[in-house]
Amino acid sequence: MPEFEPIVVAFCCHYCAYGAADLAGSMRLEYPTNIRIIRLPCTGKVTPIFLLRAFEKGADGVYVAGCLEGDCHFIQGNLVAKPRVNYTKKLIQEVGLEPERLEMFNMSAAMGPRFAEVAREFVERIKQLGPSPLNKKFHIQSDAA
Amino acid sequence: MSDEFKSGSNLERVLKSGTFAVTGECGPPRGADAEVIRTKCKLLKDKADAFNITDNQTSVVRMSSISSAVIMIQEGMEPVMQMVCRDRNRIAIQSDILGGAALGVKNMLCLSGDHQRFGDHPQAKNVFDLDSIQLINTVKIMRDEGKFLSGEEIKGAPKLFIGAAANPFADPFEIRAPRLGKKVAAGVDFVQTQCIFNLKKFEDWMKQVVDMGLHEKVYILGGVTPFKSFGMARYMANNVPGMDVPDELLQRMKSTPKEKQAEEGITIAVETIKRLQEIKGIAGVHIMAIEWEEKVGEIAEKAGLLPRPTL
Amino acid sequence: MVIGERKPFDEIMKMLEGVKKIAVLGCGGCVTVCLTGGQDEVRVLSSQLRMARDKEGNPIEIIEKTLERQCDPEYVELAEGMASDVEVILSMACGAGVQFMAERYKDVPIYPALNTTFVGGSKKEGYYVERCQTCGECKLYFTGGICPIARCSKSLLNGPCGGSTKGKCEIDPEVDCAWQLILDRLKSLNQMDRYTDIMPINDWRTNRDGGPRKMIREDFQR
Numbered sequence: 133m134p135e136f137e138p139i140v141v142a143f144c145c146h147y148c149a150y151g152a153a154d155l156a157g158s159m160r161l162e163y164p165t166n167i168r169i170i171r172l173p174c175t176g177k178v179t180p181i182f183l184l185r186a187f188e189k190g191a192d193g194v195y196v197a198g199c200l201e202g203d204c205h206f207i208q209g210n211l212v213a214k215p216r217v218n219y220t221k222k223l224i225q226e227v228g229l230e231p232e233r234l235e236m237f238n239m240s241a242a243m244g245p246r247f248a249e250v251a252r253e254f255v256e257r258i259k260q261l262g263p264s265p266l267n268k269k270f271h272i273q274s275d276a277a
Numbered sequence: 278m279s280d281e282f283k284s285g286s287n288l289e290r291v292l293k294s295g296t297f298a299v300t301g302e303c304g305p306p307r308g309a310d311a312e313v314i315r316t317k318c319k320l321l322k323d324k325a326d327a328f329n330i331t332d333n334q335t336s337v338v339r340m341s342s343i344s345s346a347v348i349m350i351q352e353g354m355e356p357v358m359q360m361v362c363r364d365r366n367r368i369a370i371q372s373d374i375l376g377g378a379a380l381g382v383k384n385m386l387c388l389s390g391d392h393q394r395f396g397d398h399p400q401a402k403n404v405f406d407l408d409s410i411q412l413i414n415t416v417k418i419m420r421d422e423g424k425f426l427s428g429e430e431i432k433g434a435p436k437l438f439i440g441a442a443a444n445p446f447a448d449p450f451e452i453r454a455p456r457l458g459k460k461v462a463a464g465v466d467f468v469q470t471q472c473i474f475n476l477k478k479f480e481d482w483m484k485q486v487v488d489m490g491l492h493e494k495v496y497i498l499g500g501v502t503p504f505k506s507f508g509m510a511r512y513m514a515n516n517v518p519g520m521d522v523p524d525e526l527l528q529r530m531k532s533t534p535k536e537k538q539a540e541e542g543i544t545i546a547v548e549t550i551k552r553l554q555e556i557k558g559i560a561g562v563h564i565m566a567i568e569w570e571e572k573v574g575e576i577a578e579k580a581g582l583l584p585r586p587t588l
Numbered sequence: 589m590v591i592g593e594r595k596p597f598d599e600i601m602k603m604l605e606g607v608k609k610i611a612v613l614g615c616g617g618c619v620t621v622c623l624t625g626g627q628d629e630v631r632v633l634s635s636q637l638r639m640a641r642d643k644e645g646n647p648i649e650i651i652e653k654t655l656e657r658q659c660d661p662e663y664v665e666l667a668e669g670m671a672s673d674v675e676v677i678l679s680m681a682c683g684a685g686v687q688f689m690a691e692r693y694k695d696v697p698i699y700p701a702l703n704t705t706f707v708g709g710s711k712k713e714g715y716y717v718e719r720c721q722t723c724g725e726c727k728l729y730f731t732g733g734i735c736p737i738a739r740c741s742k743s744l745l746n747g748p749c750g751g752s753t754k755g756k757c758e759i760d761p762e763v764d765c766a767w768q769l770i771l772d773r774l775k776s777l778n779q780m781d782r783y784t785d786i787m788p789i790n791d792w793r794t795n796r797d798g799g800p801r802k803m804i805r806e807d808f809q810r
């Protein structure tokens with residue numbers, strides 16, 4: 133049976149989190165390949181449906197990464213995102229998914245190492261939780277094995 | 278206040294004679310056992326001029342006030358039937374007024390009623406067809422005009438002495454005297470105040486009441502409740518809306534040794550009554566010894582109010 | 589506007605037991621404004637339902653649609669094509685919308701996804717409060733624009749009661765005492781005489797107590 137490799141979707145804001153991801157790359161820092169990055173102009177664009185769709189399509193974990201609080205390029209986008217992420221944790225809990233599969237992180241564009249650290253820690257968290265019950269690929273694979 | 282009696286009740290006679298009146302209170306049981314009331318009546322007999330019977334107080338279901346009042350009458354005592362607006366619409370209210378009067382009730386206290394959220398049936402429907410002021414007016418119309426609210430004639434008007442509650446300790450303070458004014462305009466004959474612990478505030482309120490001339494239009498009885506313990510004092514200070522317990526009193530109860538606390542509570546109650554007797558506009562005292570009915574006699578005696586006059 | 593709240597998820601799942609194809613129908617009226625039953629909420633609920641059913645191994649097919657309103661026949665009509673295509677319509681409209689849909693589409697069960705709660709408005713985005721009990725005889729002239737029937741827990745017309753504490757209602761320290769608000773307003777408007785006058789007993793016939801109500805514009809009847 134193949135080891136469980138989570139699919140993690142990371143919604144990253146262009147100005148900070150994505151910048152940090154870039155920096156992590158230039159610094160040749162290693163972080164898991166499980167992360168699929170989706171770049172947004174600002175985490176303020178995230179609404180619950182984005183996050184739900186990711187889970188619906190089989191993501192095992194999802195996180196939103198934005199600027200440090202107080203430093204959002206669009207002033208309040210990351211502050212708007214935070215309660216939405218918390219609300220969506222409740223929505224996925226209603227469906228029967230663990231709320232820990234969803235998280236929000238804050239970092240500045242200079243924090244390359246932090247980006248890598250978040251990626252590593254989150255993937256580890258999801259590995260502990262196991263595959264999402266909606267992750268068809270994994271379940272089909274394991275049936276075939 | 279006219280020369281004729283409105284109901285001829287004992288309470289009315291005592292108040293009209295100018296004697297300092299005393300009313301007590303009796304809580305009905307949470308069951309259909311009439312003996313509980315009879316037992317309480319035996320403890321209270323002759324200790325006051327009339328006794329309030331609460332109506333599903335704090336929205337907790339108990340034997341009804343009207344039926345408990347009838348049992349009290351059978352025991353040879355005079356009840357003050359209470360009615361809240363929370364549970365009955367105007368049809369039931371007028372009906373129970375007729376019923377109570379027919380069964381010998383002569384005094385009735387008109388109250389809004391605690392919200393059902395506080396009681397054992399918070400899911401119940403909220404009636405409040407009338408409010409307390411409209412209820413006072415309803416009894417007055419029925420008694421003095423002999424008419425129902427619909428305007429039709431009552432064959433056998435109920436003769437009830439109309440009472441209400443007054444709470445000088447609730448907010449906003451500035452409206453409490455004008456609110457009494459509204460109750461007077463609606464036709465109230467006597468009011469009993471919420472239990473008095475903050476005498477200073479009470480005196481302020483009475484001053485406003487006297488300035489408005491209300492003391493000449495309505496008999497005011499000051500409410501007094503003895504503390505059973507420091508715990509009770511603290512509970513009342515913190516958990517009962519519209520209750521004002523000054524820190525000095527709390528301290529006094531707290532610093533009293535536990536076995537003496539009940540005695541101290543009685544002492545405070547007696548002191549309060551003595552103060553009340555000196556305030557202009559006060560016509561009597563309403564002793565509320567909640568679930569401690571046996572102490573009403575002791576308090577009345579220590580305050581020099583026994584024996585009660587027979588008129 | 590009419591405010592509602594989405595029913596508990598488990599309750600909705602239970603309504604859909606054994607059903608394989610539904611429509612989740614949103615409403616562009618009040619429930620969109622109070623963020624409970626508009627297009628966004630239709631998408632969120634549909635996604636949740638699909639996920640929950642997938643998890644059970646019992647997938648559900650969902651058509652997502654939002655109408656301008658569900659309380660007007662001309663808009664309710666627009667759901668016709670979809671109505672014949674599904675086993676159940678889960679309406680995210682208020683109780684009125686659900687009923688108009690049910691009346692029009694007699695062969696399809698229309699289930700409510702919301703608990704309709706009150707008539708009110710926004711204090712700010714995402715924060716809605718009750719203001720009107722639809723008593724049918726507005727008294728706001730007498731009470732400085734603050735409703736004693738809707739906002740006083742006991743609907744007193746000659747308040748406040750003895751439980752008013754520091755401007756809050758005895759039932760909940762977060763609920764304002766309506767009569768405190770009314771008195772403050774009457775004072776600032778110099779209308780205290782409207783307090784001193786006794787407000788007469790209410791005629792509840794204009795309220796729901798008198799039976800279900802209707803309103804007719806004569807000039808629009810053909």
